[in-house]
Amino acid sequence: MKKTCILLIVFICSIAAYAQVIPAPESLKFNKGHFVLDTSTGITLDGLEPSESTKLTNYLIDKVETETGVRISSKKGNSKNILFEVLRYPSKNLGEEGYILNITTNEIHIAANSNAGLFYGVQSLLQYIIANNIQTPIQLPNLSISDKPNVAWRGMVMDVSRHFFNVTAIKEVLDLMAFYKLNVFHWHLADNEGWRLEIKKYPKLTEVGAWRTEIPGSVMYKQDSTYAKKLDGKPYQYGGFYTQEQVKDIVDYAKDRNITVVPEIDVPGHSGAALTAYPEFSCEKHQQESPNSTLWNGVVNPLNVNLNYCAGQESTFEFLEDVFTEVMALFPSKYIHVGGDEVDKSYWEKCDACQKRKADEGLKDENELQSYFLKRIAKFLEDNDRKLIGWDEILEGGAPVNATVMSWRGEKGGIEAAKLKQDVIMTPNDPLYFNRHQVDSDDEPYAPAYSINTLERVYNYNLIPEELSKEEARYILGGQFAVWTEFISSVEHLEYTLLPRMPAFAENMWSTSKNKDYNKFIERLNLMHYDYWKANGIRFHPKAYLKSVY
Numbered sequence: 001m002k003k004t005c006i007l008l009i010v011f012i013c014s015i016a017a018y019a020q021v022i023p024a025p026e027s028l029k030f031n032k033g034h035f036v037l038d039t040s041t042g043i044t045l046d047g048l049e050p051s052e053s054t055k056l057t058n059y060l061i062d063k064v065e066t067e068t069g070v071r072i073s074s075k076k077g078n079s080k081n082i083l084f085e086v087l088r089y090p091s092k093n094l095g096e097e098g099y100i101l102n103i104t105t106n107e108i109h110i111a112a113n114s115n116a117g118l119f120y121g122v123q124s125l126l127q128y129i130i131a132n133n134i135q136t137p138i139q140l141p142n143l144s145i146s147d148k149p150n151v152a153w154r155g156m157v158m159d160v161s162r163h164f165f166n167v168t169a170i171k172e173v174l175d176l177m178a179f180y181k182l183n184v185f186h187w188h189l190a191d192n193e194g195w196r197l198e199i200k201k202y203p204k205l206t207e208v209g210a211w212r213t214e215i216p217g218s219v220m221y222k223q224d225s226t227y228a229k230k231l232d233g234k235p236y237q238y239g240g241f242y243t244q245e246q247v248k249d250i251v252d253y254a255k256d257r258n259i260t261v262v263p264e265i266d267v268p269g270h271s272g273a274a275l276t277a278y279p280e281f282s283c284e285k286h287q288q289e290s291p292n293s294t295l296w297n298g299v300v301n302p303l304n305v306n307l308n309y310c311a312g313q314e315s316t317f318e319f320l321e322d323v324f325t326e327v328m329a330l331f332p333s334k335y336i337h338v339g340g341d342e343v344d345k346s347y348w349e350k351c352d353a354c355q356k357r358k359a360d361e362g363l364k365d366e367n368e369l370q371s372y373f374l375k376r377i378a379k380f381l382e383d384n385d386r387k388l389i390g391w392d393e394i395l396e397g398g399a400p401v402n403a404t405v406m407s408w409r410g411e412k413g414g415i416e417a418a419k420l421k422q423d424v425i426m427t428p429n430d431p432l433y434f435n436r437h438q439v440d441s442d443d444e445p446y447a448p449a450y451s452i453n454t455l456e457r458v459y460n461y462n463l464i465p466e467e468l469s470k471e472e473a474r475y476i477l478g479g480q481f482a483v484w485t486e487f488i489s490s491v492e493h494l495e496y497t498l499l500p501r502m503p504a505f506a507e508n509m510w511s512t513s514k515n516k517d518y519n520k521f522i523e524r525l526n527l528m529h530y531d532y533w534k535a536n537g538i539r540f541h542p543k544a545y546l547k548s549v550y
Contacts, residue, residue: 020131020528021124022503022521023181023510025147033105034139035080037129038070042077047086052115055256056084060122067126068133082125084118085111097183097258098148101125103140116258120147120181127179131528151463153425153478154509155184155262156502161191161273163485164240165494170250172491176498176538178257180506185254186337186480188264189242192272192291192307196241197263199326202278202319209277211239212290239290247330262389263331266339267320268309268373275306281316282306283351307344311373312353321380328384335404336381340374340390371397378403389425392417404477411465418468418475426479431457432505434497435484438541445496446487455541459504459518481505492539499533499540500525 021028043060045053057074060082065071072082087094090113094100099112099121110121124147128140156177158165165173174185189197195209213235242250254261272291275282284306291305309316327336345366348354358369371394378388378400389404392413399405404423407414414424429436431453437444440452458481464473481501488494507521533540 020524021127022524022529023507024515024517024521024524025124025145026512026515027144027146029144031104031142031144033142035103035105035108035142037064037068037072037138037140039072040077040080041072042075042081043073044076044081044083045085046083047088048084048115048118053084056115056118056122059119059256060126063122063126064129067130068138070138080106082108083110085109086115086118087111087113093146093148095148097152098146099124101143101145101147103128103143105142108140116183117148119178119258121145123179123181127528130532149181149510150512151476151478151509153184153480154182154506155186155425155478155480156182157186157188157264157427157480157482157484159188159191159483159485160196161188161194161485163489164194164196164238165485165491166240167242167246167250169491169494171253173494173498174250174254174257174259176502177259180503181510182502182506183259184262184478184480185259186262186264188484190265190274191270192305194239194241194290195273195277197247197265197327197330198241198243199323200244201322201326204277205274205323206241207277209273209290210241211237212273212292214238214292238292244326244330251331260333260335261331262333262335262337263327264337264339265323265327266341267377268311268370269307269341269343270339271309272305272307275309278319279306281309281313281319283308283310283312283347283354306347308347309373310351310353311348311369312351312355312357317376320377324377324380325384328381328386334385334387335389336386337389337406338374338377340370340394341408342393343370345370365397367397369397370394371399374403375400406480408482414476415465415467418472421472421475424476426463426476427482428461429482431461432479432481433484434481434501435486435488438497438501445493448487453501455501455504456518458501459508459516459521461505461508463509479505479509495539496541499538500529501541503529 043057061072061074094113094117096114097116097120099110099117101121101124102109108125110118110125112118112121124145129138132138132140158173177185193212195205199205251261276288276290279285279287288305324336348366348369354369361372363369363372374390374394381388382402387402387404388400389406392405392407392409394403394405395413395416399422404425405413405417406425406427408427408429410428411426414426417424430451433453435447436451436453437447438454463479464476483494483497488497504521507516530540
């Protein structure tokens with residue numbers, strides 16, 4: 001009986017050691033023996049810049065201590081070391097973000113062409129360390145991994161306009177993204193319901209536009225939602241914003257985790273909060289309060305709130321160029337997202353200045369007026385060495401020549417853009433909007449009743465539409481999922497929407513088709529990841545994922 005128990009423990013430990021890494025690596029081979037991780041383990045460096053080596057070393061030391069209680073040394077060990085190596089002769093097979101991880105009895109060796117690759121090698125190592133933190137000392141299986149991502153753009157859209165999330169919450173999201181090797185944080189900073197970014201030249205954007213009078217029990221705080229905080233029935237002020245110093249801190253925090261922060265400032269529509277602060281840049285110019293949930297209370301815009309910038313007056317473009325100048329100073333990203341979606345063009349149809357602009361520029365309709373508007377913004381961004389990204393509506397009237405199209409209304413816009421030889425990010429609302437339900441159940445928190453975006457559908461989503469030729473498919477840079485927060489007002493609810501769909505999406509984007517298997521993915525979730533989230537106080541969806549599907 002004793003022998004049986006020992007064999008069972010060894011078997012369970014060997015399973016845990018074998019199969020926990022998400023995303024699944026391109027090549028993985030287990031070898032005999034193990035590496036003992038303890039306080040005598042040191043770190044050695046080869047080819048790294050001093051500042052980068054310090055960041056990576058401190059990151060690994062702190063993470064290992066947080067997860068295991070073991071503090072490894074930043075200095076070379078006597079017999080056991082973790083070696084970080086930037087290859088002197090770059091490997092074509094690894095690319096910019098690939099890595100090699102070799103674990104032998106006396107050394108853990110992570111090699112890559114870049115710091116990004118080293119960082120991803122560290123994430124795989126951390127997952128092995130966490131999975132094997134079941135005995136003292138920690139024993140890591142000897143293995144060899146060669147790994148790289150299948151697509152370059154692996155992102156997440158996070159809306160902080162509808163509901164505001166503080167710096168701590170944003171950093172938690174960035175840590176989860178890094179753990180699963182996602183590399184683009186698309187930050188939706190401005191919309192009708194709130195402007196969240198400090199702009200020093202226009203202080204009223206945050207003094208006024210960052211706040212709204214919300215109504216308890218409305219769509220923004222649905223009372224039947226599991227995660228809605230209890231309200232007392234009185235209207236209340238809701239809002240918040242990020243100072244420029246906080247933004248710099250978040251951008252640096254993301255950079256250290258190989259995540260690019262792409263800001264989104266919506267134009268010409270979805271601009272109600274900005275036009276509350278500065279109504280002179282709208283067509284009708286009347287005073288208004290920042291839109292709240294009643295904006296969509298059964299009738300589209302019943303209060304006639306200004307949502308669009310005026311395309312006819314030059315002052316609009318002067319204002320936006322000033323805003324984007326400050327945005328570009330804060331965000332080093334090559335890409336700036338400008339929205340471009342769901343523009344109510346009826347305002348322009350009634351606006352004398354917009355109609356004059358249309359006539360002066362020889363534009364045949366309001367779609368071409370929108371195209372004119374966006375092309376002016378694109379030109380300004382290009383003059384500053386940046387590229388415009390917009391939602392797929394930017395194709396209406398003709399997209400700016402070098403614009404990247406983010407396809408959200410299914411894949412139609414992405415297919416059209418790729419055939420026009422324009423870069424595309426696929427973000428179809430079905431199945432990649434994570435604010436939608438994960439299972440068909442009355443017990444779920446309140447969410448839009450459009451589609452049920454299950455874990456399996458996220459995992460099996462095919463990034464490349466069949467309608468595209470091999471040449472056209474090259475314009476698909478990657479994909480991202482979205483979290484829109486109309487109904488999400490707490491960190492607990494945010495985590496619940498993210499997990500476990502985030503790692504499913506991550507594996508979909510990172511791993512090649514030959515290495516993707518939904519059943520094996522479920523097994524890896526069960527072996528380590530649920531326990532890891534639970535141990536760290538991270539909420540996740542508890543239903544429907546504990547069994548494989550055959």
